[in-house]
Amino acid sequence: MTPAQMPGSRPSSHIWFGVAAGILLLQIVILYFMGRVPICECGYVKLFEPGVNTPGNSQHLADWYTPSHIIHGFLFYGLAWLLFRNRSIGFRLSIAVLIEAAWELLENSPIIIDRYRTATMALGYSGDSILNSAMDTVFMVTGFFFAARVPIWLTVVVAIVFEIFTGWLIRDNLTLNVLMLVAPIDAIKEWQNALPTP
Known part of the structure; x- marks a missing residue:
């Protein structure tokens, strides 16, 4: 009998998965009972929505905010490792998914949707489709496992590249998104809103 099978032992990673x-x-x-569209x-x-301030943004499988959710996975892996390094990878993944799911539900609540509309470049944002929100969590999981398998320096490099690239391309990224939600800066909002439309 293995330790995972012994009475009173901690659940195995498979259970936590x-x-x-x-x-x-x-x-x-x-999300369905919140009234989000499937x-x-x-x-x-679509596999990928290339527009930013378009009706299709946050509605399909992936978009330019997908890298932000992959970075969520990097961050949640690091946080779970620091707090629960003696627990299984499955347990730590469950914590990460719980945090991401909680954010996705909050992000699609009226208070955050209104906040996005008033404080950020997402003037026409009406929330995610259920498909897009679920995929955001899946991409977070992808980032989590990437961070679990590669050296820390590579995870940091990939995160920086994602942030620089999306910041340059769409004038938004995870850092700017958090900043504009928490403490909006008018100059940044004006710069973001000047993004040429496709």
Whole structure:
């Protein structure tokens, strides 16, 4: 009998992976009862939405904010490692998925949607589709496992490249997004709103 099978032992990683999947499923169910649309109201699903301030943004499988969610995975892996380094990778993943799912639900609440509209460049933001929100969590998981398998320096380099590239391309990234939600700066908002439309 292995330690994981002994009475009173901690659940194995496989059980925690199931917990993480259950949290994602719960996120989807709650979003449905919040009234979020399952997929883009355009009626089809795209692999990638290239527009930023377009009706398709935050509605499809991926968009220019996907790198931010991958970075979430980097950050949550680091946080879970610091706080729970003696626990299994599955347990730490469950914590990461719980945090991401909680953010996705908050992000799609009226208070945060209104905050995005008034304080950031997302003037027409109306929330995510359920598909997009679920994929945001999946991409966070991708970032989590990437950070778990590669050297710290590589994770840091990838995060910096993502931030610089999206900052240059769409005038927004995870850093700017957090800054503009917490402490909006008019000069940054004006610069972001001057982004040429496709």
